[in-house]
Amino acid sequence: MRRGFFAVAAAAGILAGGLGAEAKTFKWAFQGDIQTLDPHGLFETFTLGFQLNFYEGLVSRTPDLQLQPGLATSWENVEPTVWRFTLRQGVTFHNGNSFNADDVIFSVQRINSEGSDMKVIATLIKEAVKVDDYTVDLVTDQPNPILPLQLEIFMIMDKEWSEEHGTTGATNVKGDDQGNYANLNANGTGPFMIKERQPDVRTVLVPNPNWWGDAQSNVTEAVFTPIGQDATRVAALISGDVDMAYPVPVQDWKRLEDADGVSPLTGAEARTIFLGFDQDRDELLYSSVKGKNPFKDQRVRQAFYQAIDIEAIKDRIMRGAATPSNLMIAPQINGFNPALNARLPYDVDKAKALLAEAGYPDGFTVTMDCPNDRYVNDERICQAVASMLARIGVKIDLLAQTKSKYFAKVLAQNGYDTSFYLLGWTPSTFDAHNVIDSIMSCRVDGKGSFNLGGYCNKRVTELSDLIQVETDQEKRQALIDEANRIHADEVGHIPLHQQPLSWGVSDKVSVAQRADDMFHLRHVTVK
DSSP: OEEOSSBOOOOHHHHHHGGGSSOOEEEEEESSOOSOSOTTSOOOHHHHHHHTTTOOBSEEEOTTOOEEESSEEEEEEEETTEEEEEEOTTOBOTTSOBOOHHHHHHHHHHTTSTTOSOHHHHTTOSEEEEEETTEEEEEOSSOOTTGGGGOTTOBOOOHHHHHHTTOOSOOOTTTTOTTOHHHHOOOOOSSEEEEEEETTTEEEEEEOTTOSSOOOOOOSEEEEEEOOOHHHHHHHHHHTSOSEEEOOOGGGHHHHHHSTTEEEEEEEEEEEEEEEEOOSSSSOSSBSOOSSOGGGSHHHHHHHHHHOOHHHIIIIISTTOOEEOSSSSOTTSBTOOGGGOOOOOOOHHHHHHHHHHTTOTTOOEEEEEEESSSSTTHHHHHHHHHHHHHTTTOEEEEEEEOHHHHHHHHTOTTSOOOSEEEEEEOOTTSBHHHHIIIIISOSOTTOOTTOTTOOOOHHHHHHHHHHHHOOOHHHHHHHHHHHHHHHHHTTOSEEEEEEEEEEEEETTEEOOBOTTOOOOGGGOEEO
């Protein structure tokens, strides 16, 4: 078994060969397809990671997640609310158009368009100001000392190409905007280009011969195939139909270890899997309780928490590979405090008493939304939670769907369409502020954009603003701790665990495994 926060195994001779070597085809599979080629259409880790093969941001990250230059060669905080980026010269988009400051300014405007799902990034930038053709100022409403950390997934699009093809607004993947040209076509600056796109069937990428970077991969064609069934995906790896597959169910690790020519590649992921409640509506959309919302009562939320046997989920479903959590962030995230990570005890009797005290001695029925092809063992986790809640009288109507249907439902732009749900989150900045701002803050002024249930404590929202501008690390940590304490005391969500990185890889290839589970072709070599 290969393990590691950052796992790369590559022969120096192969790396030195670069893209000019003999034809090398790389084939890989994931449990679902990307939802769009539009880099501003969906804020979802797999889709964003896939798009970073052909689009790029101002900054990039190494496989061990260190920040490095991307389309910007340097950046400087020239004023408290102004970050100045010096852009890389001589870069071209795949169609030959030159990259310059106009494309950055256009992309800032585009992530603010109606269909954009990148509002998490858009709210950070008040405006983009062109200094010259290769210098741009990003202006913020207030000081933001960590702005560059947040910009890898802010991908730059070609202004001319977008205007030519009528795609100046982002694709609304949750609505009726599938005809947007950027949904099925791409024109980035990245190391690979789209050669063929058949949604839900396969996507083929080829190297960009004009990429500005150091093209170390020797892959000459990369073929991606979504394979929804775990058993089929694992079988495809063992048979040699694909060179890499993920995620691999943890229960199949031994199967890969025993097979010839393949092995599991595992590590600690920075993604926290959690449950959320609709705490906003006066009456739940999908519940037997009428005229009121039981999730507005902290006692009900705590009852759900203490009815969940997290150790059973860890041992029986995750085969010991998950890390139970009381915090919404993983140990790898800046701001994590182990002193706050002790979970409430599993206690069915206490949970029953809390429900009775809240006025639900016989429990109630509620629908639970769950993806079945997004996270490691996601549907099985939801089934286990449903079984555990049944012990306190709560009947779960489980709605497990493919991630395309799941996200379209729970992220519906006409209002979050869920009462109770499972979600996973990796802070793109690897900093606690990201999750506090995006999930734990009230849904106001662009905050709480992924706070699907509408949890709202004004002090937590205030703390989010304070954390963003505080430069003294000791004071900043105290603010983070305060936000986490409030959220935990109120059971704003139910953190479950950090899931493991779980990939299967052929011995014929080497890949880089990032702790945020993003996979990039530029780090692949075929032996």
